[in-house]
Amino acid sequence: MFQIKSLEMVHWDFWQRLSVPLDAQIVTIIGPNGSGKTTLLDAMRTLLAIKCSGKRDYKRYVRNNREPFAYLRGVVDNPRRASDGLYPTPFFPIVTPDVTLLCRVRKQGGDWVRHYAILDGDVPLELAEGQAQWLGVQEYRRRLEAAGLTAAVAEVLALEQGDTDKLTEYSPRQLLDLVFQVFGDKDVLDNYQHAREEQKATEQELESLSRQKEMLEGRVEIMKTRANRYLEWRQLNAAIARLNDTALPVLGWLDNKSSIGSSWNEYRQRLSQRRDARRDHGDTLTLVARLRDAEHGAQAARDAAETVRRSAQDAFMAAKADHAEVAGQLKERDRLLALTGKNYGSDSTALTGKLAALRQETDALRDTLREAKRRRQDLMQHVASLEAGRTRLPEDVRHLRAAFDEAGIPHTLLSxxxxxxxxxxxxxxxxxxxxxxxxxxxxxxxxRSRAWEIAERLRYRHFIVPDRTTPPAARKGSLLDVVRLSADIPDWLSRQLNAITRVENAREGAGVDGDWITREGYFRERRGARHIGVAAHEYAFGEAARVSRLAGLRRELTKLNETLLADDEKLLALTREASGLAEYLGGMDAFLQLESRADEFAALEARKIELEERIARLGEALAAAQGEREAAEARYSDARLAHDRVCLREKEGLEKLAALDAGVEASRRQLRRLIGEVREAARRLPPDALAPEAVKALEDEFESAADARHQLGYLEERLGSGEWETDENVLELKGKLNDDLEQLERERARRQSEVDRAGSLTGEARAAYINKLRATVRAYARNVKRLGELAGIGVEVDLPQLENDDAVLAQAGLTLRFNFDQKGMMGLNDGEASGGQQVMKSLILLIGLMMDEANPSGFVFIDEPFAHLDIFNIDRVAGFLKATEAQYLITSPNTHNINIFAPSELTLATRKKRPGETWAPPILQTRRRVEEKPA
Known part of the structure; x- marks a missing residue:
């Protein structure tokens, strides 16, 4: 891989034109926050077509200076590879030691667009524009990837600020994939996987051909069925035509000829039956007239008897009414006689006062019972509600919940x-x-706003809580530890429950630091200790509260029922005593009333005796009239029943006579029809149809014309109800589909053999390439171990199990362990390493990816690797960087310890843009002086 020698920027962020040297192994970029350290790294990332750090992109930097264009020019080395080969240099066919990378950014169509170029040698910017052959981003990335800047290395170079240890967060599988990507094996594996996917696609095509074959076989079977239906349809039509044209006419002629004799006998028999029926109907009409006269006489006798019975009944009922009136008047006499039989010796004034007191006590007891029964009804409703699982809420709570439901405010009670x-x-x-x-x-x-307004209007005295949080984990032994919550609750309540410790008694609570409570409710808080227990029937939370309240209400209901029973008995006793006392006071006037009304009562008694005798006589007369009425009703019923029976027989005779008339007429028409059909059939039949041998053959095949018609109906019904094929071309189409099926089967067999051979070759090739993967992993393991030796860190690598199996390759991972200062092995990201150790682990993983025996060069961007490191770890990281062969571009705030400059050969210092100035000041540079060693 190549290294960067210099970078030139034109109109990049707030730098007008600036060139900085980078021709050193370790370049340190320092400056205050916001002075452009990350901006300089993003310039190199944009030059290399890598994404910028954070959420930035190259458009952000070119927009800041308000210029229509920007240039980035970098000079990189092009070292000759030790092995030469087909590509002796990274940028082959360019073989010069230096290569110019050029990026031009300018506005095009209202947006910023990048173009790239790769030039032979160190070409100044003024000449590069004319020599450049501009490339697109993807082609440029492909050229850089051929030079060693793979996509995986590009991802590492684009790490965020302060994320130097990001590689340590990789899983074993991700780390192995990164190694394969950097060393070029990932593409080969992807190609093998692509070949497997193509093979699977081909297998799917074969499955598609198989499905097509199955579908075509189905179509062939369907076409065979259609051809068979066509042949069957043709046979049915031929059979129906034979029945209609030949069989039915001949068999009908034979049947009609034999039916004429039997039809004549049937006609004569029906004429005789009709004559007998007419004679019987005349006799029935005579009997109907005689019985109708007898019924009318019996009806007149019944009506006369009914008139006599009604007169006797009216007289009897009038006598009964007079007797009842006299008996009612005599009841007053009997009452007065009963009162005169009592012993009167008490003071009527005192008794009257006692009666008034009894009545007042009775009224008060009735009011008490009424209120107790109302209370019992209320308790029974409450018990029913709790048994059904419903909690009865206070009036103000019900009103508030109803108002919230009406306003559409979803809510929950804490209970x-x-x-x-x-x-x-x-x-x-x-x-x-x-x-x-x-x-x-x-x-x-x-x-909350609407809820509080409603609660304010209803003057609701309890809290309306809008803010709820998920309860924290319950502290062992706290009150929250014995509470299960089905929803979120206010934070202050969960904290209060979690802060209260459960204790058995106050003595145990004395040793607890903080709030505590006993089972019975003796509670200690910051103000002191007191009992706040609640009776069991007043529980309100959970199923236990419902059961306790239900038990309490049932006990209260039992006591109330006992009280009601006792009060009822007391009320009954008071009522009886008051009634007897009132009756006693009324008996003192009975003697006077009996003496004054003696004549009246004597006359009423004589009238009563006379009425009783009259009622006896009238009852006997009514009984006789009733007997005569029932006898007359029985005679009338018998006469009416006899008349109805004869009328029914007369109606049946008429119906029978009408049926016989219709039968005679039908027989006459049938006889005429048969004779006409025989004559007509004889005229229409061809001469040879009635030949003896033809008739004999039809008689052998069919029993009669009806049998032939039944057969014809069956065939026509079968023809009409079935789904038939009427196109004779189906026979040719069936043959064509059979040919297509045979051709498709031959094609599927050919492609199956090709797929089997391709799968075998791909599997064998990938199995051979597994050795290359193992060599890559071993090489990377050697790299990290050698880097660990340079840093004084023990490194162990667990090589993955690589086999020619998709599942094994998908699960393979690279596991590394590090030993710092002989303190024992630790993993990549197990939380045991310090910040400096995480940086060292990440650098070893990162530099190990860059190490290549054939091409040991390469560069790394490390943004603030010394952040949060102490002096010892800074020196340790610096010594490690100097011991490797890669080029490092490091950023660091200028507030760090000076030890960060120990490994640096070239230091670049960025400065902030001054207020009021358009461009930022140039970057200062300091190069370490190299002293010549004495000979």
Missing amino acids: DIVEVTDSDWQGAVEAVLRPYRHVVLLDNGQD
Whole structure:
């Protein structure tokens, strides 16, 4: 690979025109932050068609100076390779020691466009424009890659600022791929893989041919089926034509001729049946008239009996009504007699007062029972809600949630997402979270403004929390350790739960530094300790809370039912006592009323006896009338049933007579038709159709004309319902498809043999190339080990297992371990190495890629490799760089220790652009003086 000798920049960033020498093994670029160190490296990257650092690109640098063009010219060496060969120099056919690389950037079509050129020798910029044969970016990259600047090396040269140790982050597989890319083996592997993919594509084509063959075989089978359907269709048409033209006419003539005699006998039999039916129908009409007269007489007798029964019933019911009225008036007498039988000796005034007190106590007890029953109903609804898994919320919480749902604000109650995993600590969790049981958590923090407005309007007393975070890992022994959360919660709450330690008692809590709580809820915080426990029926969080509240409500419901039962019994006793007392007070007036109404009650008693006798007589008359009515109804029913039966027989006779008339007429028409058909068929048949031998053959084949018609119907139905082929060209098409199938089978067999041979050759070639891959890995292992020796670092390399197998090659990786200061082996990126050790590991990996025994040169951009290194590690890295043969371009802030200049042969110092000036000042340069050694 080549090395860079100098760089010239025109209109690059804020440099108008500037040339800097780079002809040294180690070039150090220093300057304050923002003075152009990375800009100088990006100029060399752009000259080499490599992407710039960070998110920058070349357009950024050429836009800053507001000039329409920019040039980058670099002079690189073109060393002769030790082995010569077909390409003795990197830039062959250029063989001069120096080569000029030129990049021109200018506006074209409103955008900045790059063009590149490679010139023989050190050509000044003024002459290079005329000599250049401009190349595109891709062609230029291809020429540089042939000179040793591979795509993998270009990726390494484009590392970000401060990412010197990026190579140590590579996985073993990525590192092995990078080695193969740098040494040129990756392309060969890719070519082999491409060949395998082409082979797979060819195999897919073969599969496609196989599918085509299967499809063509299917088409051949379909065409065979179509040809068979065509032949069958032709046979069906021929059979149908024979039946229509010959068989049916002859067989019909024979059947009609034999049917005329049987049709005549049937006609005469039906005439006789019709005469008998007409005679029977006349007798039935006479019986119908006689039974109709009997039915009318029975109906008149039934109506007369019904009139007598209704009169007797009306008289009986009137007597019953009078008796009921008299009996009702006599009930007042019986009540007064009952009252006179009591013992009256108490003071009526005192009894009246006691009755009023009993009634007042009864009314108060009724009110108490009414309120208790309302409470019982409320408890039963609450229990049903908890049994169904629903939690009953306070009124203000329900109103707020309803308002949020109406406003479309998704939210969650804190009590809905908290579950206690250890039931022994349920009381402690409930005690701490009791003030927050009705805290509302917003699912979307952007709804906070609307949510707070609604809560302000409803005067909601609990927190509305918009900010929620994922809970941290629970501290062992904390209250959060026994809580499972189904959603995010406020950060302050998770911190509070995680800060509270669970203890068995206050004595154990005395030795805890911080907040603690016992199972029963004795809580210690910064203000002191106190009991904040919650009763089990007031639990609100998780399934245990629901079960505890349900058990408490059931106990309360049981006690309430017992109280209701006792109050009901007490109310019944009070009611009975008040009723008896009221009845007692009413009996004191009974004697006076009986004496004053004695004549009235005597007259009513006599009237009652008279009405009872009258009711007995009228009942007997009503029973007799009812019996006569039922007998008349039975006679009428019998007469009507007999008349209906005869009418039905008369209707059946008419229907039978009509059917016989229709049969006689049908027999007459059938006889006429048969005679006409026989005559007509005899006229239409050809003379030879009725030959004895032809008729005998048809009679042997078919039993009758009906059998022939059945056969014809079957054939026509089969012809009409089937899917037939009617084109005779299908026979030729079937033959052509058979020929195509044979040709396709021959082509598939030929290509299969070619694919098998190509796969065998590709596998054998890749198996042979595996030895080259092993040699590449061994060479890289030697490089890194030799570099490790230069740096005083032990390096071990685990060579990968490389076999001619896709799975093995895909899983192969290169594993390296390093031993710093005899402290033991460590991996690439296992976190055990210091910053300086990471830089040393990355440099060994990087320089090992550049080392080539046939072409030991090369260059590396290292942006701030000494960042975060102490003096000892800076000296160690510097000594390592001096011991290698590559060219290094290193950037460093000017605030570092002066030890960074120890390995540098050439130092470039960049300076910031002064305010008010258009261009930045030129780069200062300092070259180390080389003292001649005494002879």
